[in-house]
Amino acid sequence: MSSLRIAIAYDCLFPATTGGGERQYRAFAEELARRGHDVTYLTADWGAAADEASFSVEEVCGPLRLYDERGVRRSAAAASYAHRLYRRLRRDRTRFDAVIVSGLPVLNVFAARAALRGSPTRILVDYLEVWGRTQWRDYAGLLTGSVGWALQRAAIALTPIATCHSQLSARRLRAEGLRGELLLSPGLIDKEIDVTPRLERTDPPFALYVGRHIPDKRVEHVPAAVAAARESVSDLRLVILGEGSSTAAVREAVDGTAADPWTRMPGFVSERELHDLLGRAACLVHPSRREGYGLVVVEAAAHGTPSVLVADDGNAATELIEPGVNGYIAASVEPGTLGEAIVRAVEQGDELRRTTRAWYEKAVEDRTIARTIDAILAAIPRPDSSRRRTRRAGKDLDGRSS
Known part of the structure; x- marks a missing residue:
């Protein structure tokens, strides 16, 4: 040809x-x-x-x-x-x-x-x-x-x-x-995502955000949601990657929820550290109101890490989620609502990680x-x-x- x-x-x-x-x-x-x-x-x-x-x-x-x-x-x-x-x-x-x-x-x-x-x-x-x-x-x-x-x-x-x-x-x-x-x-899905999935929970567990800090990503809602989740999972921590125009609002949200002792904000990290964090996270939390596809959900799934998204008319990433199989979709960014979805993902632990990786292995054949x-x-x-x-x-x- x-x-x-x-x-x-x-x-x-x-x-x-x-x-x-x-x-x-x-x-x-x-x-x-x-x-x-x-x-x-x-x-x-x-x-x-x-x-x-x-x-x-x-x-x-x-x-x-x-x-x-x-x-x-x-x-x-x-x-x-x-x-x-x-x-x-x-x-x-x-x-x-x-x-x-x-x-x-x-x-x-x-x-x-x-x-x-x-x-x-x-x-x-x-x-x-x-x-x-x-x-x-x-x-x-x-x-x-x-x-x-x-x-x-x-x-x-x-x-x-x-x-x-x-x-x-x-x-x-x-x-x-x-x-x-x-x-x-x-x-x-890029078949070059060549990782060895970690199918056991990391202790203490942590939720992970990956991406730019801009208004549409709604990163500033994550600390309060994790704080609500900690009422059920007391040792849950938070890692927020990336930076952007909303970073100041995110830091204010961390201070406002007294989240500093259990939150890390290292900014942008190397590809190697990104994959390490994706592999060890209990779940990816991605509350964006708009996504054209949601590649980070796929990248997390390659590691066996489930995703927690938020329903929105502009969020196409929710098309990638099979609730209870590779993550959950929260109805809103309200702390209790988003926090409850995080708790479900964390508490399902190893079983959800196994089904998330299985979802990826099936998807990588034809998506x-x-x-x-x-x-x-x-x-x-x-x-x-x-x-x-x-x-x-x-x-x-x-x-x-x-």
Whole structure:
């Protein structure tokens, strides 16, 4: 089977930036490269993060400050990257067989469509999340949020092929006006999560939070919930990883619940320490109100660690939870409600850890990055040999794709 020339367009790159989207797109690039395809990752200047990649990394713009002091994506950064992406793709209109462009920020979609209009390059837009009007306004304010929502609807209408990773996002794409083809991926599990699960409880037990500290993650509710859980599990402790715009509120919550003696906040940690903590935690507590997939739930399950999530209209991660099998879903972030779910996860102990690992072992057979890439590749037609010869001739003449 002939190889393809595929670009992935996203302004972030793991491990320089560490969110779920960054991990997903790097995994996409690595899986495509492993299959012998020519992969180019179009991103900003993230320094050494491009080192030792199994694919080509091209910087289309300089370093970006992605978030403001509130943890909100900066429009200026999104516009800068989209403008430079447009120029790069416009210059190399026939260089790629396909471009996988992230639908967040939405300006990426307009840049790719405008640059490649009339070219044979297939465009696939990957939607990490799809927000409603209210969610946009809550996130960015009335004016900016309304503009963001309108741009999202326009981008969705311009999307020829959309990929997404939850039933929630699939429903919202159709509700927001998608008329093109929709590929709902089977999952985003990376088979490279190669760990030896710890299937016995660690004493004393501790609950673990992993992620950025921003308002949507609701990290500040965790200390009070664990304090409530300690009424039943007296030796329960808490470890909160990460930092962000809400860190001050989280520290205030720790002080306000007198949680300091049994709480650690080490900030961001190494990959090795992260996996050690994921393996030893009694449960992962992730009270986020919005998730496009919930990769951290999968990573915890690989270690046999159950997750405690919170139900919310924007939280697609709850689709990964089978209550009593690999975790629990609390009805709210109220201390008693969330604390009760934590107690159930901790008290089930070794048995819940065994069923959580069993859930992962079953899921890793068919909910993987590899299966998702299968679906993406099926949507990209193979170029004929005459088209490839034309490309090579053009490159020989002027030093780049014609």
